[in-house]
Amino acid sequence: MATRTASARQRRPKTRWLIHLLLIVSCLVVTGPILFALIKATQPTTQVISASLIPGAQLWHNVSNAWVQADLGIYMRNSFIIAFAVTFGKTLFSLMAGMALVYFRIPFKPVVFGFILLTLMMPTQVLIVGLFDLVSKQAPPTWQALFSWIAHPLAPTPYGFNWSNSYWAIIVPFLASATGVFLFRQHFMSIPLSLADAAKIDGAGPLRFLMSILVPMSTNTIGALAVIQFVYVWNQYLWPLVIIRRTDRQVVQVGLNLIISQGQDTDWGLVMAGAIVALIPPLIVFMLLQEQFMRGFALSSEK
Amino acid sequence: MREGTPVFRSRTTAWLLLVPTLVILVIFLYYPAAQSFVLSMYRSNLILGTRKFIGLDNFRELFTGLLAPMYRQVVLQSIVFSAAVVILGLAISMAFAMLANQKVTGARFYRLLLIWPFALSPAIAGTIFSFLFNPQVGAVNHFLRMTLGIAPRWLDNPILAFSLVVGAAIWKELGYNIVFYLAALQNIPGELNEAAAIDGANAWQRFRSVTLPLLSPMTFFLVFTNVAYAFFEVFGLIDILTKGGPVGPSALHLDNAGLTTTMIYRMYQDGFGGTGSLGFAGAQGVVLLFLVAGITVLQFRYGGRNVHYGGGS
Numbered sequence: 001m002a003t004r005t006a007s008a009r010q011r012r013p014k015t016r017w018l019i020h021l022l023l024i025v026s027c028l029v030v031t032g033p034i035l036f037a038l039i040k041a042t043q044p045t046t047q048v049i050s051a052s053l054i055p056g057a058q059l060w061h062n063v064s065n066a067w068v069q070a071d072l073g074i075y076m077r078n079s080f081i082i083a084f085a086v087t088f089g090k091t092l093f094s095l096m097a098g099m100a101l102v103y104f105r106i107p108f109k110p111v112v113f114g115f116i117l118l119t120l121m122m123p124t125q126v127l128i129v130g131l132f133d134l135v136s137k138q139a140p141p142t143w144q145a146l147f148s149w150i151a152h153p154l155a156p157t158p159y160g161f162n163w164s165n166s167y168w169a170i171i172v173p174f175l176a177s178a179t180g181v182f183l184f185r186q187h188f189m190s191i192p193l194s195l196a197d198a199a200k201i202d203g204a205g206p207l208r209f210l211m212s213i214l215v216p217m218s219t220n221t222i223g224a225l226a227v228i229q230f231v232y233v234w235n236q237y238l239w240p241l242v243i244i245r246r247t248d249r250q251v252v253q254v255g256l257n258l259i260i261s262q263g264q265d266t267d268w269g270l271v272m273a274g275a276i277v278a279l280i281p282p283l284i285v286f287m288l289l290q291e292q293f294m295r296g297f298a299l300s301s302e303k
Numbered sequence: 304m305r306e307g308t309p310v311f312r313s314r315t316t317a318w319l320l321l322v323p324t325l326v327i328l329v330i331f332l333y334y335p336a337a338q339s340f341v342l343s344m345y346r347s348n349l350i351l352g353t354r355k356f357i358g359l360d361n362f363r364e365l366f367t368g369l370l371a372p373m374y375r376q377v378v379l380q381s382i383v384f385s386a387a388v389v390i391l392g393l394a395i396s397m398a399f400a401m402l403a404n405q406k407v408t409g410a411r412f413y414r415l416l417l418i419w420p421f422a423l424s425p426a427i428a429g430t431i432f433s434f435l436f437n438p439q440v441g442a443v444n445h446f447l448r449m450t451l452g453i454a455p456r457w458l459d460n461p462i463l464a465f466s467l468v469v470g471a472a473i474w475k476e477l478g479y480n481i482v483f484y485l486a487a488l489q490n491i492p493g494e495l496n497e498a499a500a501i502d503g504a505n506a507w508q509r510f511r512s513v514t515l516p517l518l519s520p521m522t523f524f525l526v527f528t529n530v531a532y533a534f535f536e537v538f539g540l541i542d543i544l545t546k547g548g549p550v551g552p553s554a555l556h557l558d559n560a561g562l563t564t565t566m567i568y569r570m571y572q573d574g575f576g577g578t579g580s581l582g583f584a585g586a587q588g589v590v591l592l593f594l595v596a597g598i599t600v601l602q603f604r605y606g607g608r609n610v611h612y613g614g615g616s
Contacts, residue, residue, distance in 0.1 A: 019405050026399040027416040030477050034420065036442060037431045051445035093327070096320040104317035105309040116324065119332045121599045125535040125567055126591040129342055129574050129584045130335030132349075153334070156341055156354055176327035196310040206311050206320075235424030237539030238567075242575050253426035257543050260430065268434050275430045282422035290418075298486035 034279070041273040048269040062273035070262055072274050074248055075255030079234055080281070082170045082251065086233040089175040091225050095218070097176075098184025099210060103196060113185070119178045125238050131173065133157040135243055136164040165246045170239060180225050183297070187221045188214065223292025227285060234282045252278045339592060342585030349579030361586035373559040374569070374587075376551070381565045384469060385533030392473040393525055396480030397518065401510075403481070404488040414485060420478030425536055428475035429543030433458075436467055458544070461551045461562040468544060468563045472537050480525055487521035488514075520606075527602045534594070538567050547572060566591060 040048050041063070043056035066072040100106060101113055124131065137160030140146040149159055163169040191214075199209045215222070240251045247258060252274075259274050260266050286293070311317070343361050347354045365374045403414045436443050436457040444454045457463050491514065499509045541547060547564035551557025560569065566587065574584025 016407060019402065019407050020409075023402050023405075023407070023413045026402055027413060029474075030399070030417050030420055030481075033428075033431045033435060033474065034423075036435060040434070049440035051442065051449065053442070093323045097324040100317045100320035103310045104320070105312065105314070106317050106321070112321070112325075116328060119328050121596050122332045122336050122592070123531065123535050123595060124332075125538065126588055126595060127332065127335040127339060129570070129581055129588045130338030131331065132574075132581070133338065133342075134331075134335055154337065154341055156345060156347065157338055172327070173331035176324040176331075178328075181324060193310070200310055206313070206316050209311075231422050234422075235426070235536075235539075237424070237426050237542070238571065241542070242571070253424055253539060256426055256430045260433070260543070268437075268440065271430060272434065275427045279423065279427055282424075283419060286422045287419070294486055298483055299490060 034276075037272040037275050040269060041276050043269055045267065045269055048267075048272075058269065059273070062269045063277060065267075066259065066270045066274045066277070070259045070267075070270055070274065071247060072252070072255065072259065072277060075250055075252040075258075076277065076281075078167070078249060079252040079278075081167055083230055083234045083281070085167070085171045086174045087226055087230045089171070090177045090180055090229050091222060093175055094177050094180025094184050094225065095210075095214075095222070097181045098188055099206075099214060101181070101185050102188040103206070103209075113181075116178050116181050119176075124173065128239060128242050130157075131239075132242060134160045135169050135173070136160055136162070138162050164243055165249050167249070169243045170236070170251065173239075174233060177225075177229070179228070183221055183225055184218070187218055187296075191217055220292045220296030222296075223289040224296030224298075227289045227293040228297065230285045231282045336592060339585050339588040342582050343589045345582040345585075347580070347582040347585070349575065349581050351579075354582075357582070361583050362589075364583065365586055365590070372556075376557055376559045377564050377566055377569045380465075380560075380562065381534060384465075384472075384537075384563075384565060385530055387469045388472045388476070388533040388537075389526055389529045391469075392476050392529060393480060393522060395473065396477055396525075397484055397522075399477070400481045400484035400488055401514070403485060418478055418482045418485065420475075421482050423475055423478055424539065425472075425475055426539035426543055428471050429540035432467065432471040432474075432540075433544050459549055461549050461557070464545050464549055465562045468537075468541060471540055471544060472533065475540065476529060476532060480529070483521055483525055484518065487518050491517050523606050527598065527606075530598060531595075534565065534591075535567055537565065538571070541565065541568050542571075566594075 036053070039053055039055050042059040043052065043054075044058045044061075047056060063072075067076075097116070101109065106112055134157050137157060139162045140149055140159040145159060149157075161168070163172075195213060196209065199213055204212070235253060236251065237253045241254045244250050244254070247255075250258065256271065256274055256278060259271050344356060344358055345354050346357045346360070364370050399417055403410065403417050407413075435441050438444055438454060438456045438458070441457075443457075448454050455463055457467050495513050495517075496509050499513050504512070541563055545561070545563040547561040547568050549561060549563075551560070551562040564572070570584045570587040570591065573587065574581050
């Protein structure tokens with residue numbers, strides 16, 4: 001028996017090498033295409049379209065060309081603004097709603113919670129037809145027009161927010177999150193209630209309680225939600241494609257396609273540089289908050 | 304019960320905390336969802352701004368009219384596409400995650416290499432693949448020309464194009480799936496497998512009767528996130544790689560639409576492409592809403608109550 005247990009732990013060298021070999025193959029499958037893009041981003045234009053896979057010295061040249069001439073810099077700025085705004089707003093609003101659902105008396109609480117959860121069935125991609133009118137149409141010119149709009153919610157949208165080509169169009173609709181509210185609610189319910197009672201006896205109001213007890217105790221959930229939301233917003237494609245028509249307001253994911261179709265022949269070195277640059281911010285966020293993400297989401301039974 | 308013993312009594316504060324979330328959900332999710340139903344009953348044009356009530360004509364057109372063969376093909380393609388992405392993608396991810404979970408030297412390094420594409424986007428995957436598989440200057444055809452003397456036209460041949468989109472979609476999602484499978488694997492106590500080994504179970508038996516069942520809650524979660532991914536998120540990848548084309552082979556009666564056109568892509572084309580038929584696209588949006596509702600109901604029924612989409616809204 002002892003020998004078998006030992007063999008389970010210390011495998012024969014042959015098996016070990018096989019595992020290493022398979023692991024190297026799987027790492028190549030997963031990272032190969034990115035590695036390829038990275039190599040191509042370093043090569044001079046003439047070499048990019050050849051079969052050569054030898055790294056060149058033109059990385060900075062390609063990146064700065066993409067950044068300035070192909071507007072990558074503008075796309076990146078736009079993506080940064082919306083990704084930070086949405087991540088911050090969504091986390092804050094979800095935290096607030098989760099707190100209300102756990103620590104306050106709310107009439108018809110299950111109904112309110114159900115009303116929030118039901119939006120899991122409404123992915124934005126599916127709603128773009130309805131959302132487009134609402135976000136892009138002219139604002140109601142008079143109060144009367146506004147009231148008549150509200151009075152007839154089931155007529156086709158007559159007015160809207162007039163937000164096409166503005167950041168608001170890709171920020172505001174995403175500030176609420178059923179996923180976020182759900183995660184915070186579950187997490188708060190696992191915190192002993194005695195803590196809240198003690199805080200209250202010490203004279204802490206809701207805001208003090210939120211800032212000095214709930215937030216410090218929720219770093220894993222906050223980190224997990226921030227990762228999920230940042231990656232989600234940064235990678236969004238369909239809605240910006242539909243609602244943003246001005247290139248100087250476009251996000252980087254759609255911008256990549258604009259860089260591909262720029263000019264007669266695609267400058268693939270530039271495009272690969274753009275793809276690598278566009279991948280870096282969500283990658284950094286994921287790497288920085290990986291621990292919290294694992295503990296607050298991937299390993300939780302609350303998914 | 305915790306629900307019955309609220310700590311704070313102020314109703315005003317409670318509603319102030321809830322209002323931002325509720326207002327945004329009502330205005331930007333519930334109202335547009337309802338508007339999808341409303342618009343689906345109109346002939347509405349994006350460019351002209353015209354609107355005419357036509358009842359259920361848009362749905363008739365989708366299911367029995369002239370465009371019904373097109374829509375049937377698109378629905379079929381979406382189902383085949385997501386089945387391929389989910390089944391192959393999860394099988395590969397599970398295998399890679401199990402490899403990375405082995406106790407070998409450098410395991411941490413391998414794991415890091417395998418999970419970092421978590422942050423990858425469909426658009427970036429589409430961009431890289433459209434260069435890799437570019438018929439003239441792509442690396443894959445350079446290689447095939449040198450070794451086999453062939454240069455397939457990846458984006459013009461319908462079967463190749465479909466396989467390419469499936470492959471790219473699977474590859475993009477590998478990082479995401481491996482992160483979750485690795486997390487689940489690391490939660491499985493090592494003694495379980497050791498005990499099974501002592502009882503004489505071989506590697507395959509240990510996998511079948513220990514690891515696979517213990518991974519099933521995670522597989523269940525990933526099946527649903529991957530279905531949602533294959534139906535909705537993959538849009539950016541398709542838009543960059545194939546734009547929904549090329550038209551399928553007529554021998555198989557798949558020439559009514561581009562072979563890589565999924566339901567969401569067709570909705571985009573009809574509503575915001577050349578014709579701008581928002582009402583017709585709205586009807587497709589309604590079909591998709593019912594589909595999401597059906598999937599969510601399945602998920603809640605078979606997965607208990609503690610499941611939901613990761614990422615998403």
